[in-house]
Amino acid sequence: MTDVSSGGVTHHDVVCPFCGLGCDDVSLTVRGNAVEAGEGACGRAAALFRRSADPAPSARVMGREVALDEALAAAAELVSAARSPVYGGLGTDVDGVRALIKLASKTGGSVDHYASTGLFRNLSTSQRKGWIATTLAEVRNHCDLLVVIGPDPSEAFHRLYNRITPPTGRFIKGKRKVVFLGGAPSDEARAQLEGVEIQTIAVPEGELLDALSRLQGLLSDAPAVPGGPDLAALAEGLKGAHYGVLAWSAGMLGGDGDLIVERASIIVDILNVDTRAACLPLAGRDNLIGANQAFLWNIGFPLRTAFRGGQADHDQLLNSTEEALKSGDLLIWTSAFRPEQPPAFEGQLVAFAHPDTIFEREPEVFVPVGQPGLDHRGLAFRTDTVVSIPLGHYRDAGLPSIAMVAKGLRERLS
């Protein structure tokens, strides 16, 4: 749906690609190159969609403005000469990821997404032990008791409670309840949870894992784990709930986040013997989940996979961007959703990145790229890994997609 007025074109029901909730009720007004988000956009989405009327910047080589062709030729020289390329960022749609997989499998090098820390905390449990998980609409309709573990995820997923815990749900009898265990809802979260019973259980700093162990003990009639807070009522609540959900944003959990995730998944396993329960692991900024999915179906491994000599291998420690940069000599940074700054690095830098990216130092090659869901169509995945969302094309600022740029670069390699 679009409205045309002298002030530009307003598009309604635009799908938002940023946080992983996939809200699709955003309105965008486009005047030439300028973009302003209106109704439906949360504060963060509005800031990320906003564009000035300025023309898109040119590509640059060593700070010198050049045509795209010349930038790609320079990038091809650097990539060909590189001993150990590192593909970082990966903030792109599924087509962009597919093109980067093809490029990296040709040049060799490790591949990781810049926001994958939480994903790998989750995978350390799901891959090794497994879990019972759920999706946003299941929570919305079935979940009578939501337990949010650790810091409030709505700091990253702004409209989370609007989406998953409105006051009424199709199968919910009585009042829905949300318990914050070891975290507290923001004011905005409280506003979204109006009509829902909220309880906050404080957990001393660093003791969240102990608290979950205590909860597990209470559910499995194991010897009591000493300490506070008292979680007997929460345990009873979960046993009595029709469909309890344990949610967390693994990226916000601390260093023992992987153990917290494992403990939560065990609690859900125990509950499912007699009643129903599920995990809702939240992670998924800038199509992180879509990048991981495309890796799994094309390569067979999750992200943090490296290509060497025509073979792929996965190692979630060695192939993280941070580790890979220690031995890498070239960083190929891709970030189309937001002006995410590449990590500090002394080697060479090729950036296919958001036009507003501020670099600590001028990259050897910079190609400004369009945003999926604004400058071109694309596909991104929601945080729950099941639903994928179609992203639209709303303006023509002359910015190529990462898929186009990566393909162009690959074609220039001998």
Next chain:
Amino acid sequence: MSAVRITGGKVLDPANGEVGVERDVFIQDGRIAASGAVGEGVTETIDAKGGVVMAGAIDIHTHIAGGKSNIARLLMVEEQRAIREPAGPFCACGGGLSTMTAHATGCRYVEMGYTAAFEPAVVGANARHMHYEMGDIPFLDTGGYLVLGNDDFLLDLIASGAGQQAVNDYVAWMLAATKCMAIKIVNPGGINAFKFNARRLDLDEANPHYEITPRKILTTLIRAVTELGLAHPIHLHGCNLGVPGNEQTTLDTIAATEGLPLHMTHVQFHSYGTEGDRKFSSGAAKIAEAVNKNPNISIDVGQIMFGQTVTASADLMSQHRNRGIATPKRWIGMDIEMDAACGIVPFEYKDKSFVNALQWAIGLELFLLVEDPWRIFLTTDHPNGAPFTTYPHLLRLLMDKPFRDEQFAKLPKSARKHSILNELKREYTLEEIAIVTRAAPAKILGLTDRGHLGAGAAGDVVIYRDDPDREAMFSKAEYVLKDGRVVVKDGEIVDVVYGRTHSVAPDYDKSMDAKLDRWFDQAIGFKAKTFKMRDHEIRDGQGTVVHATKRSA
């Protein structure tokens, strides 16, 4: 213009009544041409002397894509590390066997002479992922069967007495939105009931929330696809998968159809009796007898083979029940979006296990006891019974009784005692193999231009060396042509091409749009128009091949 002439091969084309006729086959511009039509224009001649020429094979039930396949890859990381796609000019750095990646899937299928494979479990919420992933599988034409029968919108329609017409409109709306080609039901109502904490649901047991039975859901959807005029009948994964004694459920399900067409899938897993001291026995004879008597029923087998695999199903109710037998000990379940669910449980079938050995024998008994090759299909329910790469071995088991007996003799005595397999003398002929792998799948899916070599058919042609070792023969085709292009030569891939995606789009009353707009806004929490797939999303804008239905758009 290009034209290929295949000379001197024995043509096996049962759809057109040709059994081993030695004649030339012509392919012009990607399609089979009549011999007189090509004239002087032949640009390539292939000598097939001593070979057998068939249409490209079609797999009607193979889990090749989607969220559950990715979960399986994630869980089976050891397999992914151990089995990598061999490096070569057409390598795509993938891997796996039971969890094979997209590019490898296309390669391994086409080497065996398969040129089409259909994904039988597309959960609506995951349809977009499914299509993108299928688009990365080379060589194969694909399509998906949409999973209905546990979706809350449908159960609500049935429970509230909205009527058959409303159900038909909804089914048509969902097919259009997800670009699928058939309807699959998985454990009708059972997956949904598990969300309300039911642990089992028999054919005549009511769903705890909607108070409707699997029988009601099944018969309503059978009527819907019949009235919409879909070529493929309801593709049913029945109640009580894997439960000893489920042979009765399967027989009752056949009776419930009242003569309307029904395809029952991986029936091996639904053919278990409770006889013997272990309370587990073969129901194959009873099931085969019922299939033989009811011409409206077709089945695929879901043969198991011994070895490590992973079971991936929308049936979380059953998979939760099976979680204790996971090998290695890990499994993932998901409730999905008011739509369905999934459960992924790694499993190793062992020939020393009484139950697994008998499962193996039950599958083969079904193959040999069902008389009409047009109503039984060759599947392992990849990867649930075994990876599809075991098909050549399975073909030899069906075609070679001494070989079959040799394998049977290796099983534990306790299992052999419960099977009549060594009494079954039947050996499938090459013609029957051409039927169960080509002609019949095309027919039951309504793919009129596939599975045969008549003029106008797709130029998907396979030449096999006529080797008495049928396993060797079907493992590597001498030649495979996809849409008239040579893609396999001497069992090796020589070119990469991509197939098309097939769908149906029966018409529906447009008042269904408003109802689903409201449903998505209120229950699902995003918009119906976001859910609906567009043509530009299929294979980089190619769109689907839309097949005609009785009630056409």
